[in-house]
Amino acid sequence: MSNFIRWTARLLGVAAIASAPQFVGAQEARLLAIRDDATRDFVRQFVEAARVRGTPTEPLVSRALEGVAFKADRKRIEQAMAALEKRLRRSRDLLGAKATADEVAAGADALAADVPAGMIQEMKKLAPQRQITVELGVLTELVAKGISPKVAAERIKELMARGATGAQLTELNAAVQQDVALGIKPVAALELRGRGVMSLLPPPASVNSAQRR
Amino acid sequence: MFPTLAVLRTSVTDFDPTLPGRAKHGDEQAFIKIVEFYYPRCLRFARNMLGSEQDAEEAVQDTFVRVHDSFPRFREDARFDPWLFRILANRCRTLMARNRRHRSVIEYGDVPQTATAEHEIGADWAEEVRVVLDTLPAEQREAFLLRHVEDLSYEDISAMTGAGLSALRMRVKRACDALCARLTDGSKDDRRIG
Amino acid sequence: MIEESDELIVRAARALSGMPPTKAGAVARVLMAVRANQARPLPFWKRAMRRFDETSVSAKAAGLLMAASLVIGFFARGTVGNARDSFAGGSELSGPALQSIANMPAESRPVPVAVAVELANAKTVAVVGDFNGWDPSVTPMQRVGKDGPWSATVLAKPGRHTYAFMVDGATLVADPRAPRAKSSDFDGDASVMMVRTP
Numbered sequence: 062m063s064n065f066i067r068w069t070a071r072l073l074g075v076a077a078i079a080s081a082p083q084f085v086g087a088q089e090a091r092l093l094a095i096r097d098d099a100t101r102d103f104v105r106q107f108v109e110a111a112r113v114r115g116t117p118t119e120p121l122v123s124r125a126l127e128g129v130a131f132k133a134d135r136k137r138i139e140q141a142m143a144a145l146e147k148r149l150r151r152s153r154d155l156l157g158a159k160a161t162a163d164e165v166a167a168g169a170d171a172l173a174a175d176v177p178a179g180m181i182q183e184m185k186k187l188a189p190q191r192q193i194t195v196e197l198g199v200l201t202e203l204v205a206k207g208i209s210p211k212v213a214a215e216r217i218k219e220l221m222a223r224g225a226t227g228a229q230l231t232e233l234n235a236a237v238q239q240d241v242a243l244g245i246k247p248v249a250a251l252e253l254r255g256r257g258v259m260s261l262l263p264p265p266a267s268v269n270s271a272q273r274r
Numbered sequence: 275m276f277p278t279l280a281v282l283r284t285s286v287t288d289f290d291p292t293l294p295g296r297a298k299h300g301d302e303q304a305f306i307k308i309v310e311f312y313y314p315r316c317l318r319f320a321r322n323m324l325g326s327e328q329d330a331e332e333a334v335q336d337t338f339v340r341v342h343d344s345f346p347r348f349r350e351d352a353r354f355d356p357w358l359f360r361i362l363a364n365r366c367r368t369l370m371a372r373n374r375r376h377r378s379v380i381e382y383g384d385v386p387q388t389a390t391a392e393h394e395i396g397a398d399w400a401e402e403v404r405v406v407l408d409t410l411p412a413e414q415r416e417a418f419l420l421r422h423v424e425d426l427s428y429e430d431i432s433a434m435t436g437a438g439l440s441a442l443r444m445r446v447k448r449a450c451d452a453l454c455a456r457l458t459d460g461s462k463d464d465r466r467i468g
Numbered sequence: 469m470i471e472e473s474d475e476l477i478v479r480a481a482r483a484l485s486g487m488p489p490t491k492a493g494a495v496a497r498v499l500m501a502v503r504a505n506q507a508r509p510l511p512f513w514k515r516a517m518r519r520f521d522e523t524s525v526s527a528k529a530a531g532l533l534m535a536a537s538l539v540i541g542f543f544a545r546g547t548v549g550n551a552r553d554s555f556a557g558g559s560e561l562s563g564p565a566l567q568s569i570a571n572m573p574a575e576s577r578p579v580p581v582a583v584a585v586e587l588a589n590a591k592t593v594a595v596v597g598d599f600n601g602w603d604p605s606v607t608p609m610q611r612v613g614k615d616g617p618w619s620a621t622v623l624a625k626p627g628r629h630t631y632a633f634m635v636d637g638a639t640l641v642a643d644p645r646a647p648r649a650k651s652s653d654f655d656g657d658a659s660v661m662m663v664r665t666p
Contacts, residue, residue, distance in 0.1 A: 091601045123598045124653070127630070130602040131640055131654040141653035163576070167627055174650075192575050198628030198662060205650050205660070227575060227626060229373070231664035236328075238647060243497075257328035261373055309498050314487040321488050331491075335498050342502045400483040407484070422481035450477050457476060 088122055095125065100135040107142055116149050117162035120169065148172045155181045160192075167197035174204040180214035187221045195227030199234045206237065207247045216255050223262040233258050294354040298345045305345070308354075309338055315424070316362050322419050323366040325408055333369050337362045356426060360434040363416060370412060406456045410449055417442055418449035575665050578623040583631075583661075585609070585643060586617045590635045597631025597658075599624040604634040626665040630658045 088108070095101040104125045108118045124145050128138035152168030153160060155178055160168070168181055184193055184200075196217055203213040220230060233254050240250035289311050296304035316337060320330035340361050348357060407415055420431045421442075432439050583595050594604035599622055609618035622631075630649040632640045642648060642657035649658040 091603070094601070094603060120598075123601065126602040127598070127658070128654055130596055130604075130632070130634065131656040133654045137654060144653070161576070163625060163627060170628060192573070194575060194625075194627040195662075195665060201628055202647065202660060202662060205647065226665070228664045231626075231662050234662055254328070257326065260326055260328075305502075306495075306499065309495050313495055313498065314490050317488050317490065317494075318485070322484050327488070330488075331494065335501050338498045339501050339505045343505065399479075400486060403480045403483045419484070422477065423484045450474065453480050454474060454476050457480065 088118065091122060091126065095129050097135060100125075100129075100138060103135065103139060104142070107139075107146075111146055111149075114150070116146055116153065117165050119162055120149060120166040121145060145169060151178065152181070156185050156193075157189075160185075161194070163194045164192045164197070167194045167201070170201045171197045171204075174201045174210065176200060176204060176210040176214055180210070180218070184214070184218055184221065187218060193221075193227075196221060196230055199227075199230045202234050203237065203247075203251060206241055208251055209248075212248060213251065216251055220255060220258055220262070223259065223265065225258055225262060229258050229261070294345075294348060295350045298348050298350060305342060308341075312358060313338075316358070319359065319362060319419055319424055320366055322404065322407065322423065323363075323412075323415060324369060325404065329369050329373065333362065333365045337365050340365070353430070355424075356430040356434050359420065359424060359426065363420070363434060366416075367412065403453070403457065406453055409456070410452055413437075414445045414449040414452070417445035418453075421446050575626050577666070578625050579663055579666050580621045581624055581661065581663055582619065582621050583609075583643075584617050584619040585633055585641075585645075587633065587635060587641070588615060590618070592636055593618040594634045595620050595622055595631060596634050596640070597622070597624075597661075598629050599631070604637065609633075624661070624663045626663050629661050629663060631661060632656075632658045 089105075092101055092105055095104060104122070108121050108125075111121055112118050121142055124141050125138055128141055133141070148169035149165055151172060152165045156164055156168050171181055172178065181197070184196060187193075188196075200210075200213055200217050203217075204210045217230065220233070225233075233251075236254045236257075237247065237250045240254065241247050245253075290307070293304045293308050293311075297308055313334060316334045317330055320333040321327060324330050324333060337358070341358060344361070348354075407418070410418070416435070417431065417437075420426045420434070421428065426434075428439050428442050431437075431442055435442070437445070578599075585593065587593055593609040595607040595609060596602045596604050600606040607620050607622050609620040611618050618633075632642055635641050640656050640658070643659035643661075646659035646661060649660045
């Protein structure tokens with residue numbers, strides 16, 4: 062039960078950070094984890110410039126802190142942040158001005174995995190009113206498993222078009238990972254599991270009307 | 275812990291009633307034999323409840339993991355079937371809630387989709403029954419399957435599900451009424467003749 | 469009036485009684501899953517939830533459980549101060565902050581995720597990742613028994629996350645049971661977790 066109280070309390074802490082007025086202060090406080098002054102100054106200025114350009118800053122701060130955790134030198138952190146900022150801007154262009162920071166970050170991850178930009182745009186067109194953070198994350202992971210970006214994106218799009226939820230796609234990814242670990246070829250695993258998810262989804266409207274005649 | 279997979283036997287004909295007691299006390303061979311014996315039956319129930327082979331396999335696998343975890347708490351004087359099916363039924367319910375199946379769009383005449391999305395006009399009798407079963411509320415479907423397919427007594431089902439005997443009989447009756455009404459209607463449906 | 473013994477019911481039940489074919493390797497996969505589960509003890513809250521699978525849960529019992537959770541959650545407000553310290557820069561929690569979580573769509577709401585790892589020789593282990601600013605002070609792990617696995621619960625929004633374990637405050641170690649995060653940005657291995665929408 063202490064675990065429940067602890068995570069409930071942390072959940073409330075996340076809410077505090079998520080509210081805008083405190084967010085800048087929280088970010089600044091986290092930069093104190095960067096012990097090297099020159100690196101910290103660079104990160105601070107870089108993040109501020111990105112904020113002015115309208116690029117989500119949280120992924121940039123997170124990347125800098127990841128570099129610190131991995132004991133990367135300043136040059137590596139700078140290069141990583143610059144590359145990420147470029148992808149974040151591209152991702153924002155593809156996903157639209159209303160895309161959330163998480164969504165834009167997920168799009169940047171997908172671009173880093175060589176998912177064609179057009180595919181990301183087409184995925185967003187299938188869900189213009191909601192976030193596709195989870196869908197983009199699943200796509201990135203499928204590509205990481207060795208499935209070609211085009212094939213993986215086509216399958217995800219197909220499932221999205223039929224109404225697959227983010228939860229179903231997350232389960233699909235987990236099942237594919239498991240299958241690959243058991244020795245099944247990634248593309249075959251995706252095909253098999255994709256059909257499994259498809260079988261749970263309502264049939265396309267055109268099939269229904271043909272049946273009703 | 276387990277023997278290498280190559281030496282696993284794949285056929286068990288009669289169920290040794292001492293197996294659950296032995297598995298409870300850590301006999302891994304006994305547990306393996308329980309899995310081999312009950313797997314097809316559990317898969318049948320899960321397949322009938324969930325309508326998807328993939329989900330059924332997942333439910334059954336998860337059930338046996340939990341059975342293995344819970345064996346220390348199994349009372350040797352209790353019957354094994356209701357205990358096992360209680361865990362399995364709960365797993366099926368959890369999967370159903372997780373998958374949020376769109377029951378309302380599955381209309382009579384649509385074959386439940388398994389490996390492919392195509393609809394088969396003129397589906398065989400078992401598939402037709404499954405289609406209608408799929409339209410029932412989950413509680414009725416579960417009660418019908420436990421009673422008429424898995425052959426458990428109302429008392430066993432009551433102990434498993436927590437539902438009272440009269441509530442259970444009502445669920446089964448409603449399931450039977452719906453099956454009779456829709457299967458009988460189906461015999462006149464042009465779509466089935468194809 | 470339809471009886472349970474009605475011929476149509478009997479025929480229907482018989483049709484559903486056919487045993488589906490058991491795929492090759494199915495039993496072996498079950499046993500592998502059992503083995504994997506044994507190597508990965510669950511945190512307390514998950515073990516408690518599994519106990520319910522063994523018992524029948526009536527609607528009344530479920531309602532009582534939910535009420536108990538709400539009461540505990542209400543009193544858990546008092547522990548918020550400790551959690552705030554972990555999130556540097558957090559301000560006074562207020563109705564609007566709580567409301568903001570409640571108003572978040574499901575895909576944006578952080579979800580508790582249990583994490584565990586076997587690191588027999590470690591003195592301290594923490595989970596670090598993009599969900600907690602790679603800060604080892606946010607999610608220290610607890611050891612199960614003297615030599616048991618380390619476990620913790622993190623809060624992460626639905627989607628893809630990268631993380632690792634910080635061992636003894638100095639070394640980052642990937643999760644051996646999770647996919648690797650392919651990143652050429654830094655030297656070192658991180659892992660990927662996919663968090664699903666609840």
